[in-house]
Amino acid sequence: MRRKLIAGNWKMYKTTAEAVALVEEIKKGLAGAPGDTLVAPPFTSLVAVVAAAKGSPVAVAAQNMHFEKEGAFTGEVSPAMLKDVGTTHVVLGHSERRQHFAETDEGVARKTKAALDAGLVPISCVGETLSEREAGKTMDVVKRQVDAILNALTPEEAARIVIAYEPVWAIGTGKVATPEQAQEVHAFVRLRIGAVHGRPVGEALRILYGGSVKPDNVKGLMALPDVDGALVGGASLKADSFLKLVHYDKQ
Numbered sequence: 001m002r003r004k005l006i007a008g009n010w011k012m013y014k015t016t017a018e019a020v021a022l023v024e025e026i027k028k029g030l031a032g033a034p035g036d037t038l039v040a041p042p043f044t045s046l047v048a049v050v051a052a053a054k055g056s057p058v059a060v061a062a063q064n065m066h067f068e069k070e071g072a073f074t075g076e077v078s079p080a081m082l083k084d085v086g087t088t089h090v091v092l093g094h095s096e097r098r099q100h101f102a103e104t105d106e107g108v109a110r111k112t113k114a115a116l117d118a119g120l121v122p123i124s125c126v127g128e129t130l131s132e133r134e135a136g137k138t139m140d141v142v143k144r145q146v147d148a149i150l151n152a153l154t155p156e157e158a159a160r161i162v163i164a165y166e167p168v169w170a171i172g173t174g175k176v177a178t179p180e181q182a183q184e185v186h187a188f189v190r191l192r193i194g195a196v197h198g199r200p201v202g203e204a205l206r207i208l209y210g211g212s213v214k215p216d217n218v219k220g221l222m223a224l225p226d227v228d229g230a231l232v233g234g235a236s237l238k239a240d241s242f243l244k245l246v247h248y249d250k251q
């Protein structure tokens, strides 16, 4: 039985004071949550958010990292540095990084492996653009992205990752995938994991859905058999809407 994970990706929002205030409010509203809760603040507030979340069930993720251990990479942050500040998870290969920062399937795969090597849980993102969907290429694209990640890992490593399916056309648009669209791709990803690393790995691994998840659509999405949680942008920036997602069973 896979536990659901509700993860807030704060993107490039919030000063340190705002980030701490938000996590304090989230902590107050967690009692009775049916699944796990995670927040991914910007690098600058990781230390403060880890401190604020300490002793609570809120896990803290970074939004990116480099795959190298260290070196002359100005502006980059290493896996060990994230571990050092108490981060337990890291979001990798978000479509905004693929689109605006030229991240490739190969780079995302290397980052996923490097995160595991450092003891971090990678939340590795995949998803098709609108033109890819309209051209009937959704499964081809998702397969290419997922396979690149899976092929960089052993079955034991693959069992420790989280995958997030985020159709690019649903991110920040208010156009959520229909339950049928989400379930179809999630089931496909799980089959693919099973094909590459064996069915038990496919069955154990959590696959999150991301893209315009809101309090009024979360319950239906979480009821889908292969949707194991949500990766949320906009609705994770305010405590009241994020807590409604965390308590998806009561919406």
Ligand code: 13P
Pocket: 009, 094, 166, 170, 171, 172, 173, 174, 210, 211, 212, 213, 231, 232, 233, 234, 235
């Ligand atoms: P929205 O929830 O704002 O659509 O963003 C989704 C996302 O990109 C989460 O990583």
